[in-house]
Each structure stands twice: as structure tokens, then as C-alpha cells.
Amino acid sequence: xxxxxxxxxxxxxxxxxxxxxxxxxxxxxxxxxxxxxxxxxxxxxxxxxxxxxxxxxxxxxxxxxxxxxxxxxxxxxxxxxxxxxxxxxxxxxxxxxxxxxxxxxxxxxxxxxxxxxxxxxxxxxxxxxxxxxxxxxxxxxxxxxxxxxxxxxxxxxxxxxxxxxxxxxxxxx
Amino acid sequence: xxxxxxxxxxxxxxxxxxxxxxxxxxxxxxxxxxxxxxxxxxxxxxxxxxxxxxxxxxxxxxxxxxxxxxxxxxxxxxxxxxxxxxxxxxxxxxxxxxxxxxxxxxxxxxxxxxxxxxxxxxxxxxxxxxxxxxxxxxxxxxxxxxxxxxxxxxxxxxxxxxxxxxxxxxxxxxxxxxxxxxxxxxxxxxxxxxxxxxxxxxxxxxxxxxxxxxxxxxxxxxxxxxxxxxxxxxxxxxxxxxxxxxxxxxxx
Numbered sequence: 536x537x538x539x540x541x542x543x544x545x546x547x548x549x550x551x552x553x554x555x556x557x558x559x560x561x562x563x564x565x566x567x568x569x570x571x572x573x574x575x576x577x578x579x580x581x582x583x584x585x586x587x588x589x590x591x592x593x594x595x596x597x598x599x600x601x602x603x604x605x606x607x608x609x610x611x612x613x614x615x616x617x618x619x620x621x622x623x624x625x626x627x628x629x630x631x632x633x634x635x636x637x638x639x640x641x642x643x644x645x646x647x648x649x650x651x652x653x654x655x656x657x658x659x660x661x662x663x664x665x666x667x668x669x670x671x672x673x674x675x676x677x678x679x680x681x682x683x684x685x686x687x688x689x690x691x692x693x694x695x696x697x698x699x700x701x702x703x704x705x706x707x708x
Numbered sequence: 709x710x711x712x713x714x715x716x717x718x719x720x721x722x723x724x725x726x727x728x729x730x731x732x733x734x735x736x737x738x739x740x741x742x743x744x745x746x747x748x749x750x751x752x753x754x755x756x757x758x759x760x761x762x763x764x765x766x767x768x769x770x771x772x773x774x775x776x777x778x779x780x781x782x783x784x785x786x787x788x789x790x791x792x793x794x795x796x797x798x799x800x801x802x803x804x805x806x807x808x809x810x811x812x813x814x815x816x817x818x819x820x821x822x823x824x825x826x827x828x829x830x831x832x833x834x835x836x837x838x839x840x841x842x843x844x845x846x847x848x849x850x851x852x853x854x855x856x857x858x859x860x861x862x863x864x865x866x867x868x869x870x871x872x873x874x875x876x877x878x879x880x881x882x883x884x885x886x887x888x889x890x891x892x893x894x895x896x897x898x899x900x901x902x903x904x905x906x907x908x909x910x911x912x913x914x915x916x917x918x919x920x921x922x923x924x925x926x927x928x929x930x931x932x933x934x935x936x937x938x939x940x941x942x943x944x945x946x947x948x949x950x951x952x953x954x955x956x957x958x959x960x
Contacts, residue, residue, distance in 0.1 A: 553833060556836060557837075577937050577939070578938045580938060587938075654939075655941060656939050659913070681874075684931070688931060689931040689933060691907075696914065697914065697918075698913050700876055700909040700922050701935050702909070702933040
């Protein structure tokens with residue numbers, strides 16, 4: 536009789552446990568959020584001109600739950616816009632240690648500046664970010680946190696498939 | 709409890725102390741030092757462990773010397789083959805760290821008592837997890853494409869300050885450019901009287917069109933960083949040269 540009661544208790548307990556586990560997994564899965572801002576100085580080496588063509592780049596990467604946004608804003612040295620790349624992405628995979636992220640780009644908008652020269656880096660990035668496709672033909676962008684210190688608000692990131700290392704500021708969100 | 713760890717093409721059976729290359733089927737019964745070091749790295753996967761800690765005897769035997777630990781690491785990396793030696797990372801001045809995904813560490817064997825209950829529980833949990841993650845399971849997923857630093861060199865300034873240069877490449881071929889650049893950087897920094905930079909990260913895009921240099925250090929107690937990206941699409945590329953270092957004020 537006692538065993539009978541135990542058996543009756545086991546099934547609801549299992550269901551409750553599974554429910555708690557699913558809630559916990561859902562919570563940890565959606566809790567990933569990160570925002571990075573990476574400032575770069577760009578130099579376009581040109582065999583014809585002796586002086587490099589120079590621009591600046593601000594790359595903002597924002598990951599929140601299952602969604603991500605990657606914005607590249609290019610500027611001329613006088614501060615005027617030299618074009619931008621705005622990408623929407625979904626988070627495909629995050630490693631257990633939160634150091635490897637795999638984003639699938641769902642939407643990409645490349646805007647070139649009509650006036651003046653387009654930075655070579657913008658053309659390159661617009662090309663390379665469409666290279667690595669997943670099975671749904673969505674381009675993938677991987678990044679790995681090589682080094683970071685939350686107390687000092689910095690992270691060094693390695694982006695793939697371009698194999699680009701970039702130092703970024705960790706933005707508190 | 710039997711622990712099996714997948715290390716690239718190799719499988720480490722912690723219980724038997726065997727490292728098996730699953731491609732060549734070569735079995736290496738690890739000597740004491742290698743077995744101890746690898747077991748400790750697996751136990752603290754993802755955590756940096758000092759040479760001293762790695763050398764401390766697990767059983768009643770003698771502790772390993774630092775050079776024995778270094779040799780053991782070298783032997784393990786050699787067996788893992790060059791394409792997977794990055795799994796054991798050298799963290800300069802701190803020790804070593806193993807990088808293995810948790811799903812590559814398999815623990816086999818459960819307490820046989822109440823096995824029916826455990827099996828029911830495991831099945832219910834598996835079904836719940838499978839149902840939850842069904843949409844996100846990538847059945848075609850390849851091995852983790854982690855790329856680790858391919859090389860680390862040091863540049864010494866006139867005043868003796870040492871700057872670490874980390875070079876990243878995602879290929880084992882056509883890396884001459886990055887070698888040339890590292891030599892130029894070492895030479896360039898030699899002429900710096902002082903610098904805020906402590907670490908430099910250098911990477912070349914896979915097609916050798918863009919060079920990325922990240923300089924990191926501290927200035928007045930705050931993080932200080934610069935990213936320099938040089939695009940050179942010409943056939944005869946010259947990414948860095950002494951006057952460019954002066955133009956960009958690489959020391960500052």
C-alpha cells in the first residue's frame with residue numbers, strides 16, 4: 536500500500552521537476568545579453584597615392600536573448616558619414632562559458648556614401664559577412680571573447696569568418 | 709564513474725589513463741606525469757591551473773617538477789597533433805588551461821540502486837530537454853571551430869618594458885605576411901621610449917586584404933585601447949613600415 540502511494544507521488548514529482556528544469560533552462564537561455572562598442576582607425580593603402588585614405592569605424596554589437604544587432608558606422612575624418620552596415624541577427628549558439636557566440640544574419644542593409652570615397656573596409660565587410668552560410672542559407676557571424684575584464688569595461692573579440700581581432704568597450708545595459 | 713573526454717581526434721579515458729587517436733587508432737597509455745597533468749586539466753576544464761598545482765601528486769607519489777609538467781604538456785600536445793594542440797592553452801605567467809566543450813566530456817556509469825527510477829527520471833528529463841531544444845539542435849554541426857592564437861612574441865622597449873604581441877591566423881598556410889608584420893612591430897616598438905600598451909593583438913583576414921592591430925593597455929588606471937585596420941588590396945602588399953609607425957604614433 537505504501538509503495539502504491541509512493542508510485543502515485545513519483546509521477547507528479549517528475550512532472551514538477553521537468554517543469555522547473557525547463558523554466559530554468561529557458562531562463563539561462565534568454566539571459567545572455569551583451570553590448571560592445573568597438574572604435575577603429577581605418578587606413579586604406581593605395582599604390583597610386585602616397586598617403587593613406589583614412590576613416591574611422593564604430594562597430595556596435597548588441598546581443599539580447601535570442602536576438603542580436605550588429606551596426607558598423609563609417610565616418611570621414613571630418614565626422615561626416617562615409618556609409619554604414621546595419622545587420623539584424625538571431626543568436627544561433629552560445630558556448631557554455633559565454634565566450635563563443637554564433638549569430639545568423641537575418642537582415643543586412645548596406646548604405647554607401649554617394650559623395651567621396653567608400654572605405655575599403657566597408658566594401659570588404661559587406662562582402663565577407665555574406666560568405667559563411669548555414670544550412671538555411673543564412674550568413675553566420677562567429678565571435679569569440681579572447682580577453683575581457685568587466686571591472687575595466689573592455690573585451691578583445693575575434694570575429695570569424697573574417698579572422699579579425701578587435702578591442703571593444705563593454706557597455707553596461 | 710568513467711570519464712571520457714574528446715580532445716580533437718583523440719579520446720581520453722581518464723579511468724584507464726589512455727589517450728586514443730581515433731583516426732590512426734594509436735593508443736598511448738599515459739605515463740604518470742602525463743596522466744596526472746591531463747586528469748587535472750580535465751577536472752578543471754576552462755580554468756587556468758598553475759604548474760605547481762598541476763605538479764602536485766594525486767596519490768602518495770612525489771610531486772612533479774615544473775620541467776616535468778612542461779614536458780608532459782608538450783608530449784600531450786604532440787599526441788593531439790598540431791591542429792588540436794590549442795585545446796591546451798598556455799596562459800603566460802599563470803599556467804595552462806584546457807578548453808573542451810562540456811558536451812565533449814562524457815561521464816559514464818550510474819549508481820545501480822533504484823535504477824528503474826533513475827531511468828524513468830532520465831527519460832523524462834531527456835524528453836523535456838529534447839522538446840525544448842528541438843528547434844535549435846543543429847544536426848549538421850561540425851566540431852567547434854575555435855581558432856586560437858597561432859603565435860606569441862614579445863617586443864622589448866629601450867627602457868626594458870615588455871609588450872606581448874599575440875598573432876592570430878586561421879590558416880596554417882600563407883602566414884608569411886603576419887610573420888613579417890610581427891617582426892616589424894617588434895622593431896617598431898624597440899624605438900619607443902615608453903608606452904601604455906601591454907598587449908597587442910594582430911590578425912590578418914583570411915584573404916590577406918586587411919590587417920588588424922589592437923593595442924591594449926592602461927593609462928591613469930583606466931583601460932586604454934586602439935584598433936588600427938589597414939586595408940591593402942594591391943598585389944605587393946606593405947601593411948606596416950617604420951614611417952607608418954611614426955605617422956600613427958604607435959608608441960602612444
